[in-house]
Amino acid sequence: MKKILCIIVISCFMIVGLSYVSYKANKMNYWKEIGITEYSALYSTLVECKGEPESIRYRDDGEGVYAVYDGVEFYFPNRDFKGVFLSAMIYSDKYTFGRKHITIGTKRDVVESYFRFAKKAVGSGENELTYICNDWTVIWFDFDESNCVSRITLSRDCP
Numbered sequence: 001m002k003k004i005l006c007i008i009v010i011s012c013f014m015i016v017g018l019s020y021v022s023y024k025a026n027k028m029n030y031w032k033e034i035g036i037t038e039y040s041a042l043y044s045t046l047v048e049c050k051g052e053p054e055s056i057r058y059r060d061d062g063e064g065v066y067a068v069y070d071g072v073e074f075y076f077p078n079r080d081f082k083g084v085f086l087s088a089m090i091y092s093d094k095y096t097f098g099r100k101h102i103t104i105g106t107k108r109d110v111v112e113s114y115f116r117f118a119k120k121a122v123g124s125g126e127n128e129l130t131y132i133c134n135d136w137t138v139i140w141f142d143f144d145e146s147n148c149v150s151r152i153t154l155s156r157d158c159p
Contacts, residue, residue, distance in 0.1 A: 030137055030154050034072055034088055034095050041084035041156060043067065046074060070094065090152040097139075097152070108147040 031037065036049040046067065047053075053067040058079065065081065066073040071092020074085040093104040100106075100114045111129060121130035121138060129141045140153040 028098060028133065030097060030133060030139060031088075033097055034090065034154070035069075043076065043081035043085070046085065084156070087153055087155045090154070095152075102141075102149065102152075104149050104152070106149045108141075108143050108149075111141050111149065 036046060050069050053069055053074075055068045057066040057068055057073065059065065062079075064075055064077045065079050066075055066089075067081070067085070068074075071090060071094050073089045073091070075087045075089070076085045077083060091104065096103040098114050100110055102111055102114060108129070115129070115131045118131040118133065121132055124130045124140075127143045129143075131139050133139055136156055138155040140151075140155070141149050142151040142153070144150040
């Protein structure tokens with residue numbers, strides 16, 4: 001009887017622990033990790049948080065513009081920066097996420113392990129993983145030929 005009770009107690013602790021890990025991954029403020037608040041989606045508030053961009057890069061197709069900061073490109077759908085930015089593409093290992101410090105160069109199995117309880121978005125390609133973190137953040141991981149993270153993209157909407 002004591003053995004069964006011990007197994008039940010251990011199982012309960014494991015379930016609570018796994019739920020907490022999933023909760024933390026889903027509630028993390030990914031935007032804060034790259035130096036902005038989750039509600040600073042306008043160009044003016046982006047500049048307040050991070051200063052003037054290092055450079056501006058226009059999309060080849062004429063749609064949208066990127067405000068480039070140290071290893072991060074913020075995408076605005078309008079060339080005149082009106083409206084909010086839709087995503088932030090991270091190319092630098094300067095920015096890390098979560099207790100496993102996921103960054104550029106992190107192995108795919110580490111990413112999958114950390115996000116194992118997060119909701120996966122459908123439609124990801126073979127060399128990418130996409131997770132819905134919360135109501136306002138989706139995170140994409142692109143992988144290189146060595147199965148290491150080559151780019152992380154935060155988006156403000158669902159794919």
